[in-house]
Amino acid sequence: MQTIRVATPSARYDVFTGSGLLASLAPRIEKAVGRLPRRVFVLTSPEIWSLWADTFLCSFSESPVALFLAPGEQHKTMASAERLLREMIRAGGDRGSLLIAFGGGIVGDVGGFVASIFMRGIPYVQVPTTFLAQVDSSVGGKVGVNLPEGKNLAGSFHHPRSVFADTGVLGTLTDRELRAGLMESVKAGIIRDRALLRFMEENAEAILDRDPKALERVIAASIRMKADVVSRDERESGLRMILNFGHTVGHALEQVTRYKAMLHGEAVAWGMVAALSLGRRRGTITAGQLDRLESLIYRYGPLPALKLRARKIVAATGSDKKNVGGVRRFVLPLGIGDAGVVEDVTAGELEAAVGYMLAKAKMAS
């Protein structure tokens, strides 16, 4: 087991990663929050619960009240949040209650958001069950729901009291989910961790074959990168923006396909290809570096086909949350293992980058 510390101006907490955490959750949570309150809620998905409820519950002397969220971005809504808040009230929840978000990124985002606004905020704990949620969304306190106008447009900064990333639960992920999740680790390598990048290049087979040691190393390094960035810039006023590498175009892809055609990691993978090509045009990476980084992305593919118009994708980037005062923010690669934010990307550059991405997608399919 590894313990990674997050320390921001508003919160300090530990992320635990390793195998077997799930079966000893209750005492671990008690250690993090003090005595368990009278009402503990667990938000999960029906699928996760049918697989893991027994393991989850075995360490609790009193079972938490289970709340459910059906899978899919279409349920990551204000309406779902309101339904959950109401269920918590009716089940006797109060200001002292605790919520455990037990599931993938959507469960974590909705659970954290509900915890942030239930009676003006109660503590919560993240128990992420997907690769993506373990390495990315469960750490850093960004929680929220989608609006019809775009992703994560309503939300809060509300840090968990603890994160328990049990690598043992990843066994039930499909290959596609694992590959999509690994894209966030590829991102972590590209923007800030050359050692992780090299490890993922050299051990792709072991990682994709789910070798426990290889996977744990990737997960721990990815969490460490995220925790470090969040600790330095909690509110995304500067450095933290680099975590959005690949996400400007990635979010646009998800939006125009209505969050149905591809997994988040797959959309981000294509978004990274677009961002790399933009970096190449600007000269922030060399042709050799573009090749190397693009190859790494495809190594963790296959990526989904994109039957989309460039113009539609570019238009969808307009509502990106990173844009402030009409300025379009974009994260560019800077060589290998570094990235930076620019504000002067033109519509023309973005169209060219999206065009490059679509051409690559055409070649691949």
Add this chain to the structure above:
Amino acid sequence: MQTIRVATPSARYDVFTGSGLLASLAPRIEKAVGRLPRRVFVLTSPEIWSLWADTFLCSFSESPVALFLAPGEQHKTMASAERLLREMIRAGGDRGSLLIAFGGGIVGDVGGFVASIFMRGIPYVQVPTTFLAQVDSSVGGKVGVNLPEGKNLAGSFHHPRSVFADTGVLGTLTDRELRAGLMESVKAGIIRDRALLRFMEENAEAILDRDPKALERVIAASIRMKADVVSRDERESGLRMILNFGHTVGHALEQVTRYKAMLHGEAVAWGMVAALSLGRRRGTITAGQLDRLESLIYRYGPLPALKLRARKIVAATGSDKKNVGGVRRFVLPLGIGDAGVVEDVTAGELEAAVGYMLAKAKMAS
């Protein structure tokens, strides 16, 4: 004009109160937040806007985007919040936008809540237009909406950057609204400010006749009390709970009458009568003090009739947000100008207090 400072661990801001603030809002807001952003939103009610839009807008070189909330607790919902968030996105709102909540307590609570979750939080300014909002809800950062299960059950702590309480706009309040609002000042006197209490006893006629100097003194003293308590206990972990004096039974009255039969201040007034009688039974106030404080409440009446069952009211206190872990929290008067929180109030005591209140209501009607 008076300036009252709020200083909590998470925010520092000024509350300005006086006449004529509305016509010079833009430069005052700029002073508080720095340069005005590209998109400024003003959330208001159709009534307020039709009365005050010209005065409000005269100091702005570019008009803010107006958003509307119809009056009434029935619109203080998650659905309203979502509609407003969506309108802001469609009108080009971004992370740098500013929201001005211009209206009564409901506009302030919903506006602050929307600001707290729009793209994970943008700054906002309170421009309260009712007596109640000026002396109470605009200060302290408590924002939120109702759920069908109870009032303010979803929300955040999100402080405004500034509060501008223009006493000049109070002229359009009805007498009933003014009297209901003054109940929060009566509360301020009872729980923490003997000088204010005495001033309200000795100058009731001038205050109710809207003598500007008398009103301003009451408003400034009430804000000062609230600002002081909030500065000492931002998150309501202790002292701040005394602000809920009269609110346990008051909220229950509002809930069982579905927020339709009485104004918030009227419900709190009856709630204070119940709390005073409970204090008398426990001996925390003398019979003489009960008489004196009750008389003051009635002086700022008339209070509405209560055709309700005691049991129903007591049952509705069960979902009070102050209750944690099954413990029923209750604010008791301690002599004149002081109050404290107890956790051992029994259902029997509560029934007796509610019975006392209902008997008084019967005598009055």
